[in-house]
Amino acid sequence: MDCLTYSLNEAQTLLDYCSGALEPAAAAEVTRHVESCDECRRVVNAQRELWESLGQWTAPAVSQDFNRRLYARITLEKQDSGWRQWIRRMTRPALPYALWKPAALAAACAVLVVGFLVHEPRVADNGVQIETQQHVDIEQVANALEELDLLTPSGSSSAM
Numbered sequence: 059m060d061c062l063t064y065s066l067n068e069a070q071t072l073l074d075y076c077s078g079a080l081e082p083a084a085a086a087e088v089t090r091h092v093e094s095c096d097e098c099r100r101v102v103n104a105q106r107e108l109w110e111s112l113g114q115w116t117a118p119a120v121s122q123d124f125n126r127r128l129y130a131r132i133t134l135e136k137q138d139s140g141w142r143q144w145i146r147r148m149t150r151p152a153l154p155y156a157l158w159k160p161a162a163l164a165a166a167c168a169v170l171v172v173g174f175l176v177h178e179p180r181v182a183d184n185g186v187q188i189e190t191q192q193h194v195d196i197e198q199v200a201n202a203l204e205e206l207d208l209l210t211p212s213g214s215s216s217a218m
Contacts, residue, residue, distance in 0.1 A: 062091065063098060069101075071084070071088065073105065075088040076102055
């Protein structure tokens with residue numbers, strides 16, 4: 059038999075053996091294997107120690123008014139359903155404060171960087187700033203339109 063700790067199914071068989079959930083025939087086979095395998099013996103001993111410590115543990119006592127406080131809280135939550143609960147959900151942030159504040163700062167910085175990259179003034183090789191805006195001369199546009207009007211055939215202008 060291969061070591062039972064190598065695969066998940068076989069490890070589950072080993073845990074079932076420790077808890078006493080295996081059938082007697084399978085338990086006898088695992089017992090023979092555990093006697094010869096150091097790794098499985100270590101797991102079985104650790105599981106037995108765990109089961110013994112859990113058997114010695116006692117749960118703390120419940121207070122006398124536990125049930126009364128529990129039912130009062132359940133009643134309060136049932137009454138608080140509806141628009142009050144909706145308002146509470148809307149005013150509470152979806153992400154914890156520790157996550158959304160740095161994310162908002164990073165988004166603001168990204169917007170600024172994109173803004174500077176898009177609107178960066180251009181500088182010539184000699185260090186003089188180049189004007190990026192183009193000035194439109196109205197007279198030049200009027201002259202171009204008059205020349206274009208001369209080039210169009212007279213039949214097409216009257217058809218419009």
